[in-house]
Amino acid sequence: MLIDNVLITVKGGDGGNGASTFLHTSVNFKGGPNGGNGGNGGSVYLQGSTDLTALQQFQFKKEWKAQNGVDGKNKNLFGRTGEDLVIFVPLGTSVTDIDKNKTYEIDNIEDKLLIAKGGIGGRGNTEFKSSTNQAPHYAEPGTKGSVKNLKLELRLIADIGFIGLPNAGKSSLLSVLTNAKPKIANYPFTTLEPNLGVMDGIILADIPGLIEGASQGRGLGFKFLKHIEKTRVLVHCLDCSEDDLVNNYLAVHDEFEKYGNEINQKQEIILLTKIDLITKEELNIKEEKLKNLQKKIYKISIYDNDSINDIKKILINLIKK
Ligand SMILES: Nc1nc2c(ncn2[C@@H]2O[C@H](COP(=O)(O)OP(=O)(O)OP(=O)(O)O)[C@@H](O)[C@H]2O)c(=O)[nH]1
Ligand SMILES: [Mg+2]
Incomplete structure (x- = not known):
């Protein structure tokens, strides 16, 4: 705990x-x-x-x-x-x-x-x-x-927090960026407590998945919203093999809104995960739909080393600049 x-x-x-x-x-x-x-x-x-x-x-x-x-x-x-x-x-x-x-x-x-x-x-x-x-x-x-x-x-648990719906690939991301060995599995709520890892002196937190109603205590409850409150920058992970990414994104933000405490105003980037699972064309269409959210969008697959190295540099820049 x-x-x-x-x-x-x-x-x-x-x-x-x-x-x-x-x-x-x-x-x-x-x-x-x-x-x-x-x-x-x-x-x-x-x-x-x-x-x-x-x-x-x-x-x-x-x-x-x-x-x-x-x-x-x-x-x-x-x-x-x-x-x-x-x-x-x-x-x-x-x-x-x-x-x-x-x-x-x-x-x-x-x-x-x-x-x-x-x-x-x-x-x-x-x-x-x-x-x-x-x-x-x-x-x-x-x-x-x-x-x-x-x-x-x-006051603060991490520089960067990986957030998103359950099963989005947050723990997988932490495991390829740091020495942390979080539990990874293909079902929701694998992660029950935040996992922490250090990458180039930057502290990364893999926060348990949030679902609709989290701000009222549904799913794993609202204590993870409290942990999100204690991270500086958010990396919002969206599993790109899912159908409606805009909806998935907004579902999480809706909980932020209800929770309050200005977590909606935190600096945030969008990270499309599992890009190996869909074609380039499908990916482009999904990315296009997310543009209205006016967030920076990056893409990774844990099976593509180049994408991991790129996101590593981006995250370091985000914190050290
Ligand atoms: N194909 C593919 N599968 C991935 C990738 N990243 C993660 N997965 C799989 O997605 C499933 C969920 O990954 P996790 O890292 O446990 O997801 P999570 O967001 O931490 O899930 P919770 O802890 O339940 O919130 C696992 O079966 C992973 O192997 C990826 O880049 N490509
Ligand atoms: Mg997890």
């Missing part, structure tokens, strides 16, 4: 306590203080990742904590610093600090956001020695790591 909204709690590690100890040797029963400092707690960071399933890791694990600092010891031994915790979240995640009502966006791979600072290690009693107090018993406790309640929301 593609999870796109989660609540989690993150905690910085606690600082280690300072030690209160004294030197004891066979010649020196009452030596001076020698308690070492506690180590600082690790901090929690959030970092962007291209792994769009990264929100999945929060499905069952809701509490994330960096390592505590280790307590100081005698002989002036300092406790080890706790390790930081870096949590990877998909690019396009927006992070809200619920208590402060402040939102941050993670849009780049380099973005590394300090979200919960670790506690400070306490000083050992050695550091409290002074001319007036040669043998202090006091050592500082470490401070607690900070705690943040966060809401993570995946």
Whole structure:
């Protein structure tokens, strides 16, 4: 399941306590203080990742904590610093600090956001020695790591979304353009969850087929309209072996219209799929009828490598320009 909204709690590690100890040797029963400092707690960071399933890791694990600092010891031994915790979240995640009502966006791979600072290690009693107090018993406790309640929301799931009626060849297209291995079969609703693949750093999503009534929850329901809302550019796949392509196109757009949220206004190209199944003449006639829609029209067959290479370049240009 593609999870796109989660609540989690993150905690910085606690600082280690300072030690209160004294030197004891066979010649020196009452030596001076020698308690070492506690180590600082690790901090929690959030970092962007291209792994769009990264929100999945929060499905069952809701509490994330960096390592505590280790307590100081005698002989002036300092406790080890706790390790930081870096949590990877998909690019396009927006992070809200619920208590402060402040939102941050993670849009780049380099973005590394300090979200919960670790506690400070306490000083050992050695550091409290002074001319007036040669043998202090006091050592500082470490401070607690900070705690943040966060809401993570995946704003964007992909640069390009493959949409259309069931069985249009969307998963097949993803499988020839990327390393993704989606299930492909000659029946509707083969795809039940979006599949994602990466082509030249561009994220492609194969979105389950939509049917009439999707905006009212028919078929696989309207959650896929929500996923479409989260893609930048749409590639509308039309199986050219079908009779009425204009009607097929409009059926999907009708659902967009009913769903709202401006998905009808998204940049969109039309992709005629399975062109190996009909003659050139038939293809020309069908293409002609689609011209009124005033969208750019491209054609592919997964059995024609040239057409795949062409569409690859077109999609890259679409996103990188
Ligand atoms: N001849 C031919 N068949 C194709 C082509 N592309 C896909 N197919 C076939 O069309 C059928 C449906 O392909 P899928 O990729 O599963 O279609 P989909 O749009 O993902 O379908 P859903 O997941 O149900 O929405 C499969 O039997 C594919 O082998 C093509 O270019 N030529
Ligand atoms: Mg599919």
